[in-house]
Amino acid sequence: MRWKLISRLVGKSPQSVQLKLSVSAGLSAVDSTSVRLRVDRFPGAIGIALPAYPFHRVLRTANAGDTVKVALDPSRHAERVGAAASVYVVAHKAPAQWAADPSLADATGVPIPTTISAGSIRDNLITTHPLPPGDYDVVYDFGGNGKLDPGDLLDSGDASGAPSITAEKSMTAAGPLALAPPAFYGIGAAPAKTTIPAGFDGIPAPYDFRLRGQVIYPSSLAPSNPLVVFLHGNHIPLQLPDGAGGLVTVSPLITTDENYKGYTYLQNQLASRGFVTASVDLDETNGPGVYGNVPYPGIQVRAWIGLKNIELLLTDATIAGGALAGKIDPARIILVGHSRGGEAVIVAYDQLVNTASRPPGWTLNPALTAAGIRGLVSLSPITRQIHDAPATTQPDVPYLLLFGSADGDVNGASLGAQPFQHYDRARGDKFAVRIEGADHNHFNTSWAYDDATTLVSGSVFAPTLTPLAPPVGPALVPEARQRTVATAYLNAFAAAISGDAAARAYFTEQPSMLRPLGVDPAESLHGQSRLVQPAPIVIDDYEGAAANDVSSSGQPVSFTVTALSELVLDHLVDPAAAFFNQQTRGALFSWAGPAEYVETLPPAARNLADARAICLRAAQQPPAAAAPISFALELQDAQGNKSAIDLSTLGSLEAIYQAQLLGTDLTSAAFKTFCLPPSAFTADGKNIDLSQAALLRLKLAAPGSRIAIDDIEVRP
Amino acid sequence: MTVLSLALAAAAANPGYVARWVDPAAVVETQSIRFSRPTEFFRGGAKAEAAEALLLRIRVVTTLFLPRDLGPPVFVLGDGACRMLTTPLSTDVVDVLCPRPPSAGAALWTTPPGYMPADLTPDHARQLLGKAGPAPRDAAKRLSATARAERSVLDEAALIREVTSSRR
Numbered sequence: 001m002r003w004k005l006i007s008r009l010v011g012k013s014p015q016s017v018q019l020k021l022s023v024s025a026g027l028s029a030v031d032s033t034s035v036r037l038r039v040d041r042f043p044g045a046i047g048i049a050l051p052a053y054p055f056h057r058v059l060r061t062a063n064a065g066d067t068v069k070v071a072l073d074p075s076r077h078a079e080r081v082g083a084a085a086s087v088y089v090v091a092h093k094a095p096a097q098w099a100a101d102p103s104l105a106d107a108t109g110v111p112i113p114t115t116i117s118a119g120s121i122r123d124n125l126i127t128t129h130p131l132p133p134g135d136y137d138v139v140y141d142f143g144g145n146g147k148l149d150p151g152d153l154l155d156s157g158d159a160s161g162a163p164s165i166t167a168e169k170s171m172t173a174a175g176p177l178a179l180a181p182p183a184f185y186g187i188g189a190a191p192a193k194t195t196i197p198a199g200f201d202g203i204p205a206p207y208d209f210r211l212r213g214q215v216i217y218p219s220s221l222a223p224s225n226p227l228v229v230f231l232h233g234n235h236i237p238l239q240l241p242d243g244a245g246g247l248v249t250v251s252p253l254i255t256t257d258e259n260y261k262g263y264t265y266l267q268n269q270l271a272s273r274g275f276v277t278a279s280v281d282l283d284e285t286n287g288p289g290v291y292g293n294v295p296y297p298g299i300q301v302r303a304w305i306g307l308k309n310i311e312l313l314l315t316d317a318t319i320a321g322g323a324l325a326g327k328i329d330p331a332r333i334i335l336v337g338h339s340r341g342g343e344a345v346i347v348a349y350d351q352l353v354n355t356a357s358r359p360p361g362w363t364l365n366p367a368l369t370a371a372g373i374r375g376l377v378s379l380s381p382i383t384r385q386i387h388d389a390p391a392t393t394q395p396d397v398p399y400l401l402l403f404g405s406a407d408g409d410v411n412g413a414s415l416g417a418q419p420f421q422h423y424d425r426a427r428g429d430k431f432a433v434r435i436e437g438a439d440h441n442h443f444n445t446s447w448a449y450d451d452a453t454t455l456v457s458g459s460v461f462a463p464t465l466t467p468l469a470p471p472v473g474p475a476l477v478p479e480a481r482q483r484t485v486a487t488a489y490l491n492a493f494a495a496a497i498s499g500d501a502a503a504r505a506y507f508t509e510q511p512s513m514l515r516p517l518g519v520d521p522a523e524s525l526h527g528q529s530r531l532v533q534p535a536p537i538v539i540d541d542y543e544g545a546a547a548n549d550v551s552s553s554g555q556p557v558s559f560t561v562t563a564l565s566e567l568v569l570d571h572l573v574d575p576a577a578a579f580f581n582q583q584t585r586g587a588l589f590s591w592a593g594p595a596e597y598v599e600t601l602p603p604a605a606r607n608l609a610d611a612r613a614i615c616l617r618a619a620q621q622p623p624a625a626a627a628p629i630s631f632a633l634e635l636q637d638a639q640g641n642k643s644a645i646d647l648s649t650l651g652s653l654e655a656i657y658q659a660q661l662l663g664t665d666l667t668s669a670a671f672k673t674f675c676l677p678p679s680a681f682t683a684d685g686k687n688i689d690l691s692q693a694a695l696l697r698l699k700l701a702a703p704g705s706r707i708a709i710d711d712i713e714v715r716p
Numbered sequence: 717m718t719v720l721s722l723a724l725a726a727a728a729a730n731p732g733y734v735a736r737w738v739d740p741a742a743v744v745e746t747q748s749i750r751f752s753r754p755t756e757f758f759r760g761g762a763k764a765e766a767a768e769a770l771l772l773r774i775r776v777v778t779t780l781f782l783p784r785d786l787g788p789p790v791f792v793l794g795d796g797a798c799r800m801l802t803t804p805l806s807t808d809v810v811d812v813l814c815p816r817p818p819s820a821g822a823a824l825w826t827t828p829p830g831y832m833p834a835d836l837t838p839d840h841a842r843q844l845l846g847k848a849g850p851a852p853r854d855a856a857k858r859l860s861a862t863a864r865a866e867r868s869v870l871d872e873a874a875l876i877r878e879v880t881s882s883r884r
Contacts, residue, residue, distance in 0.1 A: 205873065233785045240805060243881070250805075286783045339785035382785055388832070409784050414733055416830035417786050440785065456779040459806045664733035664828075 002026070010034065016691075040690070041610055043679035045070050045155040046138050046165045048513065050649040054683030055122035057650075060157050061505035063517035064133040064167045070112075072140065072153070073121040075685030081118045085140040085153075086111035089128055092135035092163040102148040104139055107132065111141065120684050135163035166502035171488040171495075172518025175272035177218040182264070183320035185312070186212025186281070192316070194308040200359045201300035209284050209301070211309050213260055215320050216267040217276040226332035226374070226498065227313070228270050230263045230279040231306045231348075233339025233382075235447050236460050237283040250460045253448055259283055262444030263338070269487050270494060276328055280309045282341065299385040302340055303347035304359060311365045330367040334375045334494060338443050339410055342381025346422060349373055350393035357392075373397050375497045376426075377490060379443045380407055384416040386425065386583075396532075399426035400493045400507070402486055404438025405657045405670070406473040408451030412659070413581055413666040415572060420671070421583035429531050431493070431507035434670050435477060435485050436524035436657050442479035443486055452476055472666070473659040481520060488516035510672060512651040526654065528617055528673045536615075536713040537605045539696065542566050542585040555600035561589040561700065564597075569669075569708055577708075579622040579669045586710035588621060597698040597709075605714045608635075608678035608690040615675040616712040620653045620705055622667045628652035629705045633674075635681045636695040641688040643681040644699060647674050653707065669708065675715065735844035737851050738774070738791070738824040744809060745773035748816070748866040755872040757815040758797040758833030761840065768816040771875070772798070772824075775809050786830045794822030795841065797833030801879050811879050813872070823851045 004024050011018035017039055022032035044058035049069045056071045074081050088104045088111045104111070108129035117123050140153040148154060155164040186192060193208040217225070238255050239247040260281040267277040285302050310333065317325035335345035351357045352370035375398040386392050401423045403412065410417040423432045441447035449456060449465060452472040458464045477485075489506070496503040506516050511525035519525075530536070540551035548564050549557050566587050569580035577588065589597065608614070620629060630648035651672070659666045678690050696712065747770070754765040770793065781788045781804050791798040791812045798814035814824075827836070827844060836844075869875045 234783050235785075236783050236805070380785075382830075384787070384830070384832070388834070409786050411733070411786070414786070414828055414830050415835065416832075451779075451784075454779075456782060458808060460782065461806065662732040666733065 003030070040076065040679065040682065042155075043073075043076075043677065043682075044164075045072060045140070045153070047071075049122075049125055052646055052649045054645060054649075054680040055120065056125060056683070057513070057680065058677060059505065059509065059514060060163070060165050061502040061509075061514060062131055062165055062167045063514075064169050065130050065517070066167065067127050067130055068165065070126045070128060070138055070155075071121050071124050072116055073683055073685075074116055074118055074124060075121075075683075077116065080116040080142070082116065083142055084113065084115045084144065085142045086113055086144055087126055087128075088139040088141060089131065089136050090139060092137050095161040098148060098154070098161075104141055104146050104148060107134070107136060131165070131167035133167050133169045135166050138164040162501075168500075168502060168517060170518045171491040171503075171506075171516035172269075172484055174269065175274070177220065177272045177274060179268060179271050180217055180219040180320070180323065183215045183217075183323070184212070185215065185316070185319045186210055192312055194305060196301055196304065197359055197361075201298040203301065207284075209305050210281070211305070211312050213278050213280040213309055214264070214267070215276065215278045215313070215324065216264065216271045217320065217324065218271055218274060221276070221323065221327050222274070223327065224329040225274065225276045225327055226334070227310070227328045227330075228267075228275045228277045228334045228336060228494065229306065229310055229313075230260070230267070230277070231302060231335070231337040231341030231344045232259045232262060232279070232282055232444060233337075233341050234286060235259050235441075235444070237286060238446070240460075248461065251463050253463055253465055254456065254460050255446055256448050257446040259444065259446055262446035263336075265445060265483060266336070266487060266490055269491055273491065273494070275334075275494065276324060278309065278313055280306055282306075285340075299340060299343050299347050299382075300351070300357065302344040303351055304362075306335070306337075306341075306344055306348050307351060307364060307368065311368055314367055315365055330369070331372045332374055332498075333372050334377065334497070335373060336377040336379070336490065337381065338379040339440065340382055342378030342419070343383060343385050343422070345376045345378060346381075346395055347385050347392060349376060349395045349397070353393045375400070375493065377493060378402070378419065378422055379486065380404060380410045380440050381419050381422055382410050382416055383418045383421050386421060387416060394425045394427045396427040398428050398493070398497045399423070399430040400489065401430075401432040402435065402443075402489060403432070404435045404440065404477070404482065405659060405668075406437050406452040406471070406476055407440040408453075408468070408472045408661055409440040411472075411661060411666040412668045413571075413579070418570070418572075418581040418583075420581055421570075423528060424583040427532065429533060430529065432528040433485070433489050433507075433511065434526040435482065436526070436654075437473060437475045437477040438482045438485070439472070439476070439479075442482045445483070450476075450479070468661075470660065472661055473657055475524070477523065481523065485519055485523060485525070488519045492516050508675065510651045510674070524654065526670050526672045528671055529675075530615075530673070530711060531715055534716045536715055537602070539599050539601060539605055539712040539714065540587075541711050541713070542587055544585075548587075551599055551602075553602035553605075555602050557597070557599055559589070559597045560595045561591045561597050562595070563706070564589040569710070579667055580619075580708060581668050582671070582710075584710055586708045588706065588708045590704060590706040591700045591702075592704040593702045595700045595704075597700070599696045599712060601693055601696060606638075606693050608693045608714065611678050611714050611716055613675040613677050613715040614696065614713075615673055615715060616709055617671045617673040618653055618707055618709045619669040619671040620656055620707055621669055622656040622658070628654050629703075629707070631701070632699040633676060634697040634699055635678070635688060635693055636697065637689040638692040638694045639689065641686075643686040643688045644697075645676055645680060650674055650676070671708075671710070673711070733828045735825055735827055735848040737848055738826060742775045743772055743824070744775055747771040749813070749875065750866055750868045751871055751875075752868065753871040757799075758836065759815060760795045761834055761837035764815070766796075766815040770814045770816055771801075771879070772812050772814060773809050774812060776804055780829050781810055784829075787832065789826040789829050790831045790833060790836070791824060791826055792836060792841070793817055793824050794819075795836070795838065796822075797836055799833075801876055813875065825851075
């Protein structure tokens with residue numbers, strides 16, 4: 001008589017399967033039973049250690065030279081407890097390559113032996129050897145035979161077999177390509193010009209603006225190359241008209257070189273990585289009594305001149321001695337602007353989308369289109385145009401904002417100087433990095449004085465520089481370090497939107513966890529991010545005017561926090577939003593002791609089994625708590641099971657950066673985006689069913705504070 | 717001769733990032749201008765044409781009026797926004813053109829940096845000035861006493877040409 005065990009799948013849900021097991025002897029059934037097995041997506045094995053639960057965070061980007069943490073959760077892999085394995089970090093292979101060649105060769109030296117122990121994932125953290133730059137897979141070789149075979153565990157980045165981890169090269173060292181000598185266009189006696197008609201953007205009479213700039217590019221060009229264009233801000237030009245047809249140079253205490261040459265350090269970096277770069281001269285837009293003496297040019301003029309320069313670069317075969325002719329790809333353009341230029345890049349995008357935003361009757365070369373703009377970057381941008389013309393296109397391409405909290409010009413807090421409003425308006429993937437203690441001028445090397453510490457008076461030819469007492473803020477960042485941060489994040493952004501998926505993690509993770517190689521770990525940086533591909537599932541973004549107990553997704557909200565209000569987070573719109581300078585609605589609340597704020601998840605957000613992250617952004621409201629604060633996020637499933645993670649494991653809401661200028665308090669609240677993979681809530685065997693999530697709870701403990709939250713959502 | 721009374725109040729030494737009354741001593745010259753072709757100004761945040769204006773030369777002492785990214789403070793005479801015709805590049809003075817106020821006793825003040833004439837609706841101006849406090853009456857001064865005889869000019873463009881060339 002032969003006994004047979006038969007298993008049959010009789011049911012499944014997103015996070016479980018039900019099997020019927022039956023035993024038969026011959027044709028007779030002897031016994032049967034049903035078992036339900038919980039199944040989870042493998043959360044990944046590589047990342048970083050966290051100081052508290054969940055103890056390990058999957059992170060698939062590292063910097064070259066870093067060690068990272070590999071871990072298996074023994075509660076998920078109970079069958080492995082007690083088993084010995086060798087952990088390999090091997091050069092990445094696609095699935096077909098693994099099938100053809102399953103051999104394991106550790107790329108970091110030798111594999112690391114381990115034995116899976118019972119208990120917590122924190123007891124199973126393995127530190128790798130330093131990673132050379134490259135893409136890697138991680139393998140637990142349980143057979144110990146140096147081959148990937150049945151019984152082993154391969155950690156891949158996704159279901160298609162993406163790398164387990166990428167170690168990025170430095171984002172501050174020069175790239176691999178040699179550069180051609182810088183080339184200048186439009187510097188002769190008869191530069192190409194574009195005429196702005198009277199009445200456009202405040203121009204009282206027609207004016208011919210010259211088209212000129214500096215081009216830096218690799219000495220060896222590909223047949224088609226991406227283009228990065230820089231638009232500078234408003235600063236005293238290197239030379240001014242002397243009234244007799246000549247020019248006179250201003251003091252080097254004010255301006256050390258042409259304004260448009262002040263981003264050469266960024267141009268060099270990008271060119272060494274394969275970009276053609278151009279920085280456009282915009283001195284003729286400087287305002288009354290200065291170069292060109294155009295009375296009141298605004299941002300639209302600056303943007304249009306920028307576009308006409310791009311058109312010239314695409315069509316003038318004589319630029320750079322003809323080296324660029326036909327070699328610039330108009331479908332791969334990144335616009336980078338500083339200050340007024342930082343808003344002009346957004347207006348330029350608007351002018352590409354809307355012909356009505358252009359000077360009347362003016363057209364552009366048809367090769368130059370909005371679809372060709374791959375990304376926009378603003379360094380400390382003003383917000384004058386979006387204040388005057390709120391209908392200005394909200395760009396739907398990737399956007400990066402960099403801003404220094406010690407800005408003595410575009411201060412972040414007054415009318416026309418609220419840079420994070422550009423971040424809020426952007427409709428594509430968007431990222432922001434706030435650099436605590438950075439100023440305005442030092443993004444441009446030609447702008448000599450530090451606006452966070454210096455007042456200028458007297459003639460610009462022999463100025464008097466006096467200390468600004470007190471300076472705009474504390475802990476000021478030296479100019480070289482400020483430019484290092486700008487270099488790193490601009491390179492990372494350009495890489496991320498040019499196909500380097502791993503570089504995106506520099507923006508989606510808080511800089512306290514991951515920052516580009518070359519950025520000083522001591523730099524205080526705050527990150528924000530929001531991804532629209534794939535579209536997020538909004539739990540509550542506070543847009544619309546729902547009651548406090550109803551979310552923007554129409555679900556109940558309960559709370560024991562106090563003084564809760566949902567409002568526009570702009571102190572110029574609503575005084576209750578003091579110190580906020582956003583263009584978004586959010587929730588503001590206080591607490592003095594233990595309290596909570598609970599969002600009911602909308603139906604679309606209740607199956608988190610395959611979601612990448614739950615995210616929200618939060619900020620302290622100044623001038624309260626001078627110390628960092630944090631809170632916990634707790635997930636609850638439909639059966640009432642709960643799991644909580646303290647956000648302090650990812651970083652806190654930093655102490656308020658107090659800023660002031662000439663006796664006026666210009667402190668502004670600083671949002672940070674926090675994201676947690678839902679699988680983190682199940683670490684160490686926490687019994688919560690991610691396929692039936694029900695509630696997301698913010699748990700707040702004493703000491704109390706007052707914070708704003710916004711953009712609570714799931715990234716699918 | 718146009719007789720005009722302007723109340724000017726004592727002020728702090730710099731314009732700062734809040735609205736402030738202008739120190740009367742900072743106004744070093746005043747001219748009364750009549751345009752043959754009326755020019756456009758903003759009054760109370762709305763566009764309005766005016767044929768009569770005041771050209772004021774004002775001493776400024778800070779960085780805020782040099783070319784920077786946040787626009788300089790706007791001088792406001794009563795409810796009329798003045799236009800800055802020159803930038804303090806070689807000297808520490810600026811020339812501003814203000815619509816002549818409809819009544820005597822109008823005070824001169826500055827907005828914080830970054831403002832534009834269209835922002836200065838009556839409500840907003842009141843809100844700004846609320847932070848500046850009341851204009852001290854004991855600082856009032858009759859600008860007309862320092863004004864030269866009224867001059868006629870074709871239009872604003874002609875005036876700008878004249879002013880900028882005189883500053884070189």
